[in-house]
Amino acid sequence: MRAGIISGRRQLEFKTFSRPSIAAPGTAVIDIALCGICGSDVSAYRDGEGYPPFLSGHEWVGTVVDVGSDVHGLHRGDRVIAATPPACGRCPMCLAGHAERCAELTALSFGTHPLTPEHGAYAERITMPVEALVQVPDGVSDEQAVMVEPATVALHAVRLQPIRLGDAAVVIGAGPVGLFAAQMLRLAGARAVTVVEPRARRRALALELGANTAVAPDDAGDAVLAATSGIGADVVLDCVGTESALRSAVELSRPGGTVVMVGVATGAVSISPLSWLSKEITLRASLAHLNHEFAMTMSFMESGQLRSEPMRERTIGLDGLEEALSSLASGGDEIKVVVDPRL
Known part of the structure; x- marks a missing residue:
């Protein structure tokens, strides 16, 4: 299986990884349905700043195909999005009453979480720690869910x-x-x-x-x-x-x-x-988001109070990813380009 990784200034590499099918403890394997190109992806591609591989494609929605033996409350067939993990409740910040500053909140983004994926969701599948997944309600479409993170x-x-x-x-x-x-x-x-x-x-x-x-x-x-x-x-x-x-x-x-x-x-x-x-x-x-805020966002989308559909302008396959990144990095005016790895 190939996955697109932003590796330097105007450099997108497609690296080969094994296609996961069995989830290890504490994880789930997800089929990616859609993945949005984030502005931070574009900035990393344009400027060549150091960029953890997991962030190359972090606005996504997909379907669970397997869960670890110790996982409860998540099942095959559930639709999920990637989210900020919840606070750990054990670190010095949490014990001091500052759970919103828990180091676990940024562990995935900075690559320090022990279950950080080797790549992001510019791929057919991804293995994620279950604590960083949020289920998508039936009233929210994939096209809406892919916009939940921003x-x-x-x-x-x-x-x-x-x-x-x-x-x-x-x-x-x-x-x-x-x-x-x-x-x-x-x-x-x-x-x-x-x-x-x-x-x-x-x-x-x-x-x-x-x-x-x-x-x-x-x-x-x-x-x-x-x-x-x-x-x-x-x-x-x-x-x-x-x-x-x-x-x-x-x-x-x-x-x-x-x-x-x-x-x-x-x-x-x-x-x-x-x-x-x-x-x-x-x-x-304001840094990113907190775990419980994702459900709030989806409730606004489900009720029709928050609109996302006018922002999506193009859906491409993985083969079109480099062209899209290059266009956006050069000032392209598309608001949101979405990648469907099945195309």
């Missing part, structure tokens, strides 16, 4: 900085996470959500999905002031992760407002401490 990144960010009913919010970047964040902010009670995005097609989609206003970066300042009676946004989510986006987030925030860093900036960025100090800005950093 949607849960957005949900976590919005829950991290509670929105008060009537707050004005800004989302910088209308990629999948930003578009989900705009929807989550409305669900949380924001009265005005402004999306800042340079591409007109994505701005139109932001409006379709419920944003009150969607503007180009050059027009953001005036638009936010108009939406907030001249004071600026209560909460700004930076879903891009560049120096200019972070700087803009501070500029668009009201005095005493909050900036939530969601997008990941690679390398160092420069900031103006005085601009932060003069506004008494609160900075929150």
Whole structure:
């Protein structure tokens, strides 16, 4: 069986692995139905930053074909997605009451979990630790489920900085996470959500999905002031992760407002401490998600309150993966490309 692994700057290697069929204790073997190309996959391919093999294809949905002899509550035929493992409850952080900072939450991503797969889901099958799997309800389709991971990144960010009913919010970047964040902010009670995005097609989609206003970066300042009676946004989510986006987030925030860093900036960025100090800005950093949040996301999808279908633009086979990564890394405008390894 072959699996695509991002191994360096503009390098995608298809390596050969044995096709798993029998699950070891504590694991399950899953047939991959769909796997989304994540923005972090694109960044790793474009920039050549070190990237654990497991992350090459981590937004996926599939069907269980076997479970370990010690596994309970999961069965052959169950549909599942990959999630953050739950907190261990035993480490110093958990025992100190900081379970949301448990090291186990990032063990798979950093390759330190003893059952970390050798590859990600750019493959026909994968063997996963059962603790990192969440079952998909019948009311959520595969096409929705493959988008649950980026949607849960957005949900976590919005829950991290509670929105008060009537707050004005800004989302910088209308990629999948930003578009989900705009929807989550409305669900949380924001009265005005402004999306800042340079591409007109994505701005139109932001409006379709419920944003009150969607503007180009050059027009953001005036638009936010108009939406907030001249004071600026209560909460700004930076879903891009560049120096200019972070700087803009501070500029668009009201005095005493909050900036939530969601997008990941690679390398160092420069900031103006005085601009932060003069506004008494609160900075929150939002890292991925927590295990229990995946069920929340799927409940919103199942009820129709959270839409994902307008973001999916193309489904490809494994043979088209390198072309898609190259296109996206060169600035391609597709919002979400999905890989079906059965094609």
